[in-house]
Amino acid sequence: KNEVEQSPQNLTAQEGEFITINCSYSVGISALHWLQQHPGGGIVSLFMLSSGKKKHGRLIATINIQEKHSSLHITASHPRDSAVYICAVPRGGAQKLVFGQGTRLTINP
Amino acid sequence: ETGVTQSPTHLIKTRGQQVTLRCSSQSGHNTVSWYQQALGQGPQFIFQYYREEENGRGNFPPRFSGLQFPNYSSELNVNALELDDSALYLCASSLPRDTEAFFGQGTRLTVV
Numbered sequence: 001k002n003e004v005e006q007s008p009q010n011l012t013a014q015e016g017e018f019i020t021i022n023c024s025y026s027v028g029i030s031a032l033h034w035l036q037q038h039p040g041g042g043i044v045s046l047f048m049l050s051s052g053k054k055k056h057g058r059l060i061a062t063i064n065i066q067e068k069h070s071s072l073h074i075t076a077s078h079p080r081d082s083a084v085y086i087c088a089v090p091r092g093g094a095q096k097l098v099f100g101q102g103t104r105l106t107i108n109p
Numbered sequence: 110e111t112g113v114t115q116s117p118t119h120l121i122k123t124r125g126q127q128v129t130l131r132c133s134s135q136s137g138h139n140t141v142s143w144y145q146q147a148l149g150q151g152p153q154f155i156f157q158y159y160r161e162e163e164n165g166r167g168n169f170p171p172r173f174s175g176l177q178f179p180n181y182s183s184e185l186n187v188n189a190l191e192l193d194d195s196a197l198y199l200c201a202s203s204l205p206r207d208t209e210a211f212f213g214q215g216t217r218l219t220v221v
Contacts, residue, residue: 040214086152096157097152101151
């Protein structure tokens with residue numbers, strides 16, 4: 001079993017829908033990262049959070065440290081949100097990240 | 110744009126050859142981590158450099174080696190390339206504590 005598990009692996013939705021991507025991890029962590037990867041390959045950091053909730057535009061990330069679970073929500077989804085969303089946790093040092101397998105999100109117009 | 114640049118963006122090599130990939134860190138970041146991402150998989154940690162010293166290594170053989178320079182830029186070297194080394198190689202720069210990591214666009218290596 002991977003240390004970081006994401007669900008779903010693939011998600012297709014219509015423009016405007018509310019999106020939720022889940023991440024569960026099995027180890028103690030100090031923070032969790034949500035990242036976005038577009039088809040070109042580059043990764044963009046969306047959030048780093050250690051408790052509670054963070055919001056940036058239409059993106060919201062929550063984390064429950066006791067339950068070892070985090071969610072990424074997208075409100076009013078748009079085709080440009082189509083990407084792979086990855087959660088990652090630090091292991092053995094702050095920036096030695098262990099990644100989930102990613103969730104491929106496709107938003108249709 | 111993150112300020113982390115990698116070169117080259119794409120590369121094709123023959124099995125058995127050697128390759129060097131480069132990463133220029135975000136200004137002020139003294140920690141660089143390298144990751145390998147095979148097609149359809151999440152990135153896997155290769156190693157990390159902090160102030161020119163290796164600071165942790167993932168499950169990769171010794172033919173994967175690295176360097177970090179005084180300006181904190183970094184190189185990843187892979188010797189005796191194998192077909193399975195074909196992947197996207199990502200570097201991420203950061204400060205050493207729990208801070209945001211900034212990723213480059215990656216180098217896509219194809220071994221034929």
